[in-house]
Amino acid sequence: MPVTVVVCVKERVSGSSCAGSGGVALADAVERELARQELPIGVKRIFCLGQCEQGPNLRIAPGGAFFRRMTMARLGEVVEAARVAYEQARDQAP
Numbered sequence: 491m492p493v494t495v496v497v498c499v500k501e502r503v504s505g506s507s508c509a510g511s512g513g514v515a516l517a518d519a520v521e522r523e524l525a526r527q528e529l530p531i532g533v534k535r536i537f538c539l540g541q542c543e544q545g546p547n548l549r550i551a552p553g554g555a556f557f558r559r560m561t562m563a564r565l566g567e568v569v570e571a572a573r574v575a576y577e578q579a580r581d582q583a584p
Contacts, residue, residue, distance in 0.1 A: 493576040500537040508545035
């Protein structure tokens with residue numbers, strides 16, 4: 491099963507939003523870092539993870555870690571969690 495980093499990029503007209511808090515830039519940065527490390531992990535931009543007030547939000551799928559109030563300074567946490575999830579999925583594959 492492939493591992494994906496899911497990034498909310500929803501822009502809301504009023505109130506907090508992941509896009510308004512830097513979600514798009516984070517998605518771009520995650521893609522660049524995964525490519526730099528040559529990790530076969532995708533990035534999927536979606537329009538809601540249901541936690542707008544705590545954005546930007548990212549999640550490792552399937553069923554992995556959820557990151558709230560993500561910042562560029564913490565981007566390494568996401569990449570490391572994705573790498574670990576990928577290695578676990580690879581090791582469990584038949």
